[in-house]
Amino acid sequence: MPTRTVLVGSASGLHARPAALFVAEAAKQPVLVTIRTSDKKPVPARSMLGVLSLGAKKGTEVTLEADGDDAQAAVDILADLLERDLDAVDA
Amino acid sequence: MRELRGIGASPGGAAGPVYRLAPPPTVPPLAENVDPEAEKATVRAAVVAVAADLTRRADTVLEKTAAEVLRAQVMMAQDETLIDAADIAIDGGADAPHALTDVLAGHRAAFEAAGGYLAERVSDLDDLRDRLVAACLGQPMPGVPDPGHPYLLIARDLAPADTAGLEPGLVLGLVTAEGGPTSHTAILARTLGIPAVVRCAGILDVADGALASLDGASGVVVAGVSADTVTTVNADRLAEIERRTRSQGPGRTADGHPVALLANIGSARDLTGEVEGVGLFRTELLYLDRSDPPPYEEQVAAYRDVFAALPGRKVVVRTLDAGADKPLPFLRLAAEPNPALGIRGLRVARQTPSVLSTQLAAIAAAAAATDADVWVMAPMVATAAEAASFAGSCGEHGLPMAGVMIEVPAAALRAGQVLRHVDFLSVGTNDLSQYTFAADRMCGDLADLLDPWQPALIALLASCAAAGVEAGKPVGVCGESAADPAFALVLAGLGITSLSMAPRSIPAVRESLAAHTLAECRQIAEAALAAPSPEAARAAAGA
Structure with missing residues (x-):
């Protein structure tokens, strides 16, 4: 099953705008991707409430996982997004 | 048509359809036989x-x-x-x-x-x-309604959180069933320049969408007015605003005696138009909704925003005014049975001195980076010793002008001794009323005791003003009473040197002062001071 572990790159952590951008991108993917931190259960990446509740800050290690066709591509797209500083992205 | 009466809390006329602020829903007991x-x-x-x-x-x-x-x-x-x-x-x-x-x-x-x-x-x-x-x-959405067009907001009372997103362009006027002239509703309305009436029993019986008009000076609300009346009232209001915005210049009596007209603000955003300076910069906004105190750098930036907007002008910063009545989690204050009489204002520094020292350091850094004339004052000072201690802290941070708020009768009675240690006084008449009359500011049923025209309050103001004249140091007023054009004459006559208020209240006070000489103001002040009741004081002042 495709898996990738990355460090959150956004200055404000995985909250506010970064979380909204990440969740919106996850909703576009054809497969269900989950995200988890080392100490919490995986939640659907397209769940705003779940993603926020992880409480991931800048530098927190998060793991993405998906199954099925195109799973690797979906995990890669979302992992790349997480590594960027989304607070610096123009609206 | 039905006439309702309340207390005028923010002057001006307004009319339009009324919509109510819905309270949060109460969840009924769990339904039985759930499908x-x-x-x-x-x-x-x-x-x-x-x-x-x-x-x-x-x-x-x-x-x-x-x-x-x-x-x-x-x-x-x-x-x-x-x-x-x-x-x-x-x-x-x-x-x-x-x-x-x-x-x-x-x-x-x-x-x-x-x-x-x-x-x-x-x-x-x-x-x-x-x-x-x-x-x-199936209940209405809680919070401020948004019918998509201008309206009159009606509510039992308004809390600060209800009104954070209130848009003056949409809310033409406010009417509350409870609250008093010094409640949040009244202060907010004056800050935003929205006409308001408080303690208007019966307003909640008016249906959503019904047309009504209000007069924020007399407190009269009329339910069931015609569409023509709505148009006329709002056109008059616009003409009034237009006329006021043309009034400019520093505060002076007819014979040129200066009374500085300063602004009460919470952030740089509240600065609208030209002002002589800021008489009360409330810093609480920075501290609200936080689990930790705001970092030093963030404070410096926020203070600098305000100071940079006022080069060469006076800005009086009030240090954090928090306590059990305005709880901040990082202060870890225990719940108190009487928060207004507990650990609040400067008293917080007894337990958590670092919050004050960080704030003073940030104010000093921001002041050094700009050309504003920065003064600092502490809230809730009761004794000359507390004033001396605060002035000492300001001196350590290199802040040249240190003062205190006079809100506690003990400090007003000993204003002369307090002034030996500080450079100026600023009387907060809202809290001074509350503590002098043992009447909670939020208790609408006691609104008559919180009337600034109460002779006992005027007597305390007179003693503070006299102490200032004797010491040759400024004594200002930054409570809501400073925004009353008639009461401003009393204050000027007593020897108060500056009046600080919501920026939108300044033009009416400026016009009032300009129409009277200092000698007339003194006569009015003497008559108000000698009056046996608030009604008599008003009558004596011709208000």
Whole structure:
């Protein structure tokens, strides 16, 4: 099953705008991707409430996982997004 | 037509359809014989309705941060896991409101456990819960209504949180059933320049959408006016605003005696138009909704924003005025039976001195980076020793002008001794009334005792002003009474050197002072001081 572990790159952590951008991108993917931190259960990446509740800050290690066709591509797209500083992205 | 009477809290006329501020819904006891399928359908319908309403608001709100918060709420509402988890709760016997409340309570706990930014966002989750539950129960959406056109906002009373997003262009006037002339509603209305009437019993009996007019000076509200009346009242109001904006210049009596007219502000955003200076910069805004004190750098930036906007002009910064009545989690203050009489204002520094020292250092750094004439004052000072201690702290931080607020009768009675240690006084008449008359500011039933025309309050003001004249040091007033054009004459006559108020109140006070000589103001002050009652004091002043 495709898996990738990355460090959150956004200055404000995985909250506010970064979380909204990440969740919106996850909703576009054809497969269900989950995200988890080392100490919490995986939640659907397209769940705003779940993603926020992880409480991931800048530098927190998060793991993405998906199954099925195109799973690797979906995990890669979302992992790349997480590594960027989304607070610096123009609206 | 039906005439209702309240207390005028913010002058001006306004008219339009009324809409009420709905309170948060109360969740009824768990329904018996729950039909799971019907409850699940209710959850789905509530999600659709709330998401649509929040999306519409996000599209129309002008402020970018507010729009982002609303869009994040939409994404939470539309979260599929919310519906899935609610379905599971419903299968376990819950009805729709309880299912949604329970599911969101779980996320709320996770937000709080995460701390920092997320812990500060629990209010967004609570608001979402209230909206979803209201939609399930068929109740109006809680919070400030948004009918999509200008209206009169009516409410039992308004809390600061209710009004954070209030838009003056949409809310033509405010009428509350409770509250007094010094309640949050009144202060907010004067700050925003919105005509308001408080303590208007019966206003909540007026139906949403009905046309009404209000006079924020006399306190008269008329329900059931014609559309023509609405047009006339609002046109008069616009003409009045137009006339006022043309009034300019420093405050002076007819014979040229200066009385500085300063602004009360909470941030640089409140500075509208030209002002002589700022007589009260409230710094609480920086500290609210936080689990930790604001960092030094952030404070320096916020103070610098204000100072940079006022080169060469006076800015009086009030240090943090918090306590059990305005709780801040990082101060870790225990609940008190009488918060107004407890650890608040400068008294907080007895337990947590670092909060004050960080703030003074940040003010000094911001002052050094700009050309504003920065003065600093402490709230809730009771004794000359407290004043001396605060002045000492200001001196250590290189702040040249240190003063204190006079809100406690003990300090007013010993104003001369207090002034030996500090450079100026600023009388906060709202709290001074509350403490002099043992009458809670928020208790509308005691509004008559909180009237600034009470001779006992005028006597305390006179003693502070006299102490200032004797010491050759400035004594200002920054309470709501300074915004009353007639009372301003009394204050000028007593020897008060500056009046600080919501910026929009300045033009009317400026006109009033300009129409009277200093000798006339002194006569008015003497008559008010000698009067046996507030009514007699008003009559003596010709108000």
